[in-house]
Amino acid sequence: MALAIAIGAAGCAGLGLLPAGKQAPFEVMNVTAERPKPGPDKVILTPSNIAIIDKIQFEVGKADLKPISHAVIDEVVTVMKDNSNIELVQVQGHTDTDGSADLNRKLSQARSESVVKYMIGRGIKKERLEGKGFGPDVPIADNSIPEGREANRRVEFLILKQGPKKTVVKDE
Amino acid sequence: MNRHLVIALVIATSACAGGPKRDLRGEIGAKLASAQTPIQACFQNSLYTNRKLRGMYVMQMAVNGETGEFGEINLRRDEPQDPVLRFCVVSVLAKLKLDKPPGSRIELESVPIKFEWSNP
Numbered sequence: 560m561a562l563a564i565a566i567g568a569a570g571c572a573g574l575g576l577l578p579a580g581k582q583a584p585f586e587v588m589n590v591t592a593e594r595p596k597p598g599p600d601k602v603i604l605t606p607s608n609i610a611i612i613d614k615i616q617f618e619v620g621k622a623d624l625k626p627i628s629h630a631v632i633d634e635v636v637t638v639m640k641d642n643s644n645i646e647l648v649q650v651q652g653h654t655d656t657d658g659s660a661d662l663n664r665k666l667s668q669a670r671s672e673s674v675v676k677y678m679i680g681r682g683i684k685k686e687r688l689e690g691k692g693f694g695p696d697v698p699i700a701d702n703s704i705p706e707g708r709e710a711n712r713r714v715e716f717l718i719l720k721q722g723p724k725k726t727v728v729k730d731e
Numbered sequence: 732m733n734r735h736l737v738i739a740l741v742i743a744t745s746a747c748a749g750g751p752k753r754d755l756r757g758e759i760g761a762k763l764a765s766a767q768t769p770i771q772a773c774f775q776n777s778l779y780t781n782r783k784l785r786g787m788y789v790m791q792m793a794v795n796g797e798t799g800e801f802g803e804i805n806l807r808r809d810e811p812q813d814p815v816l817r818f819c820v821v822s823v824l825a826k827l828k829l830d831k832p833p834g835s836r837i838e839l840e841s842v843p844i845k846f847e848w849s850n851p
Contacts, residue, residue: 584789584841585760588767592775594848595782603779610779700814707814 602634609716622669636681647720652692655708668692773819786810788844794837799829
């Protein structure tokens with residue numbers, strides 16, 4: 560009897576969502592976005608950040624940059640040099656949830672500062688850079704699966720302050 | 732037994748005849764549509780680092796009867812296979828909430844989302 564009342568009430572709600580297996584699918588949500596141009600670029604300047612294709616790698620459990628990652632950071636440096644309107648970039652360090660959250664926050668802070676130091680060494684003014692470690696606090700993927708943890712261990716370059724695009728006008 | 736069943740159904744349907752009929756499917760559809768812009772941002776951000784991403788999600792979820800919140804979100808079909816996009820979309824959908832609670836739990840069996848490039 561209760562089941563019958565429930566079925567009746569669901570029908571009353573105008574849902575048409577029950578019973579299971581007979582529900583009509585919702586309308587397809589079409590989501591479109593612009594595909595970046597193909598190319599050898601390891602770095603893409605977006606409105607809010609400098610996105611990197613390769614991962615920045617560090618020695619295990621340390622803040623030391625692996626030399627293999629110098630190339631991608633060099634490209635970030637080039638983007639910042641070519642776009643002087645980018646006034647402040649926050650170099651963010653993130654980890655997965657493995658291990659102590661406090662230690663991860665400290666490690667990600669040290670790693671972000673390590674990247675900042677490298678970029679300053681490559682000619683970016685220190686006023687344009689800020690290092691910040693978030694540890695596991697800002698995940699972008701599910702920490703319960705290996706590929707999710709891999710995605711969460713990352714460095715991001717977030718543009719915090721940006722002026723108008725400067726155009727160079729050359730005299731004839 | 733059958734007589735009781737018929738009586739119960741009559742009670743249930745007549746009880747709702749008195750009030751305005753609520754179009755919950757329409758409300759849920761509108762709420763899902765409101766997530767399109769943030770989901771698009773998820774897709775755009777993921778495309779920056781993986782320009783091959785495209786395909787279909789078919790999602791399954793439930794709306795809490797007492798709060799109207801969307802939850803228990805699962806992917807029945809995941810063609811893009813990208814953990815970052817998946818996490819971002821699920822996070823967006825998990826923030827949805829109906830303006831008025833539906834009263835009883837509602838299962839949404841098939842919510843399709845198609846990701847496509849605007850400049851193929």
